[in-house]
Amino acid sequence: MKLEYEKLFEQEVEALIEEIHTQYGYDFSGYARASVYRRIKRFLGQKHLQSVDALREKLFSDSFFFENFLQEVTVNVTEMFRDATFFLSLRENVLPLLSTYPFIKIWDAGCSTGEELFSLAILLEEEGLLGRTKIYATDINQKVLLQAKEGIFSASNMAAYTSAYYAAGGKREFSSYYTSNYGSVKFSSHLVKNVVFYPHNLATDSSFNEFHLIICRNVLIYFNRQLQDRVLRLFDESLVSLGYLGLGKKETLIMSSISGNYVAVDKNNRIYRKTN
Amino acid sequence: MEAGLKLVVMGGSWGGIKASLAVLEGLPADFSIPILLVLHRLRNQEGSLQELFDKKLRLRVLEVEDKEPLLPGHVYLAPSNYHVLIERDHTCSLDDSELENYSRPAIDVTFTSAADVFAENTVGVLLSGASRDGSSGLSYIFDNGGIAIAQDPAEAEVAVMPQAAVDRVPGCKVMNVARIKEFLLSLHEH
Numbered sequence: 001m002k003l004e005y006e007k008l009f010e011q012e013v014e015a016l017i018e019e020i021h022t023q024y025g026y027d028f029s030g031y032a033r034a035s036v037y038r039r040i041k042r043f044l045g046q047k048h049l050q051s052v053d054a055l056r057e058k059l060f061s062d063s064f065f066f067e068n069f070l071q072e073v074t075v076n077v078t079e080m081f082r083d084a085t086f087f088l089s090l091r092e093n094v095l096p097l098l099s100t101y102p103f104i105k106i107w108d109a110g111c112s113t114g115e116e117l118f119s120l121a122i123l124l125e126e127e128g129l130l131g132r133t134k135i136y137a138t139d140i141n142q143k144v145l146l147q148a149k150e151g152i153f154s155a156s157n158m159a160a161y162t163s164a165y166y167a168a169g170g171k172r173e174f175s176s177y178y179t180s181n182y183g184s185v186k187f188s189s190h191l192v193k194n195v196v197f198y199p200h201n202l203a204t205d206s207s208f209n210e211f212h213l214i215i216c217r218n219v220l221i222y223f224n225r226q227l228q229d230r231v232l233r234l235f236d237e238s239l240v241s242l243g244y245l246g247l248g249k250k251e252t253l254i255m256s257s258i259s260g261n262y263v264a265v266d267k268n269n270r271i272y273r274k275t276n
Numbered sequence: 277m278e279a280g281l282k283l284v285v286m287g288g289s290w291g292g293i294k295a296s297l298a299v300l301e302g303l304p305a306d307f308s309i310p311i312l313l314v315l316h317r318l319r320n321q322e323g324s325l326q327e328l329f330d331k332k333l334r335l336r337v338l339e340v341e342d343k344e345p346l347l348p349g350h351v352y353l354a355p356s357n358y359h360v361l362i363e364r365d366h367t368c369s370l371d372d373s374e375l376e377n378y379s380r381p382a383i384d385v386t387f388t389s390a391a392d393v394f395a396e397n398t399v400g401v402l403l404s405g406a407s408r409d410g411s412s413g414l415s416y417i418f419d420n421g422g423i424a425i426a427q428d429p430a431e432a433e434v435a436v437m438p439q440a441a442v443d444r445v446p447g448c449k450v451m452n453v454a455r456i457k458e459f460l461l462s463l464h465e466h
Contacts, residue, residue, distance in 0.1 A: 002419065002420065003391070003420045006392055032343075032361075033364065034361035034362060034369050034371075034392075034393075035361055035369055035371050035373075037392075038361065038371070038385075075371070075372065077373050077374055218370075218372045220342065221342045221358075221369060221370040221372070222369075224343075224363075225343055228343075248372075249355070249357075250339075250340070250341050250342050250355055250358060250370050251342050252341060252342075255343075
């Protein structure tokens with residue numbers, strides 16, 4: 001694609017973003033553009049659509065198609081125990097302090113298809129905290145929440161997940177958490193017995209509870225600085241005093257307006273603690 | 277010198293560490309063009325590459341953080357397990373979507389994104405590697421008026437990657453690492 005086409009494409013996408021906001025209420029204006037453009041191009045290719053106009057027509061005549069678009073444009077690639085050191089650090093540096101609370105509340109923001117959620121639940125189970133923890137698992141996308149609830153993942157990734165689990169300090173046989181069946185595995189539903197799943201849009205929705213720990217990994221990278229700041233302020237409002245915030249490996253709150261209220265508990269693994 | 281801020285994007289896989297070090301070692305600490313380097317790495321590998329490059333180069337070496345601004349005098353390394361995209365305001369966005377060409381980071385992703393923003397001010401350099409990733413991105417850079425350079429396949433530790441570039445982009449400059457270094461130095465503005 002030559003750059004003249006690229007410029008035109010970008011203008012059309014900008015108009016489309018506005019229309020999506022008015023028609024469907026999803027606000028993508030604060031999303032990092034380079035990624036949005038790339039995702040939309042990819043989606044056009046997948047659906048054999050020739051232009052943004054053709055996409056617009058389908059999006060506004062078919063809400064099922066829109067759901068599909070939403071799922072593809074927001075990135076839902078995830079894995080269990082991604083960056084094992086993050087989970088090891090949670091286990092060693094955060095969970096012992098959370099265990100001093102009689103009842104623990106955790107928000108897994110942008111939980112996608114649930115790989116991170118099940119990793120977290122396994123950690124809590126092994127540290128004896130699962131029974132008195134309530135996890136709020138939210139995502140912009142209703143469809144992935146249904147998948148997350150099921151806890152069914154492809155068996156092809158299990159070798160990698162198993163070694164990541166042990167690298168994260170896993171204490172049992174990893175296979176004791178799931179049953180295998182026809183190329184997929186289903187994780188034990190007791191792991192998510194205390195999990196509430198519901199749709200929440202970080203770009204537009206507000207704080208809905210108070211938490212001891214918020215985990216939001218590799219979600220902020222898809223937002224521009226302004227939206228990142230909005231979301232971090234939302235997390236700040238939603239954390240108890242001395243609560244913890246875990247971000248993705250390359251995400252930081254240093255440049256944000258809330259940075260003064262936080263200290264790094266584990267700088268490399270981007271785990272922060274609220275100071276007031 | 278043409279007006280407008282330039283960007284050098286450089287990619288490699290097998291043999292790419294050695295080749296990129298050989299090119300970058302010759303550049304001064306105040307080199308006027310930011311350099312973004314995408315090397316295929318083992319997934320989830322820790323950032324020791326940054327230390328290695330930082331020790332050997334006069335330029336400042338950083339592993340890309342999300343929304344990192346691209347500045348002269350710096351080499352930015354694509355982190356393991358993320359694609360690096362470039363925004364209109366010359367900051368980097370990270371992206372953890374699907375692998376491309378079996379890779380994340382993928383060279384094609386960064387090269388294409390660089391050309392979208394820096395257009396004819398993009399310099400793409402594809403070095404030694406055992407994958408075909410990068411040639412489509414290099415072609416996109418060339419088609420949009422940027423400069424496309426492939427390491428001479430005869431010199432490369434593994435010729436697959438630069439050879440794919442030569443085949444795909446007949447107009448690209450084919451150079452050994454010493455010539456690539458000289459060429460980059462000729463773009464340096466004091």
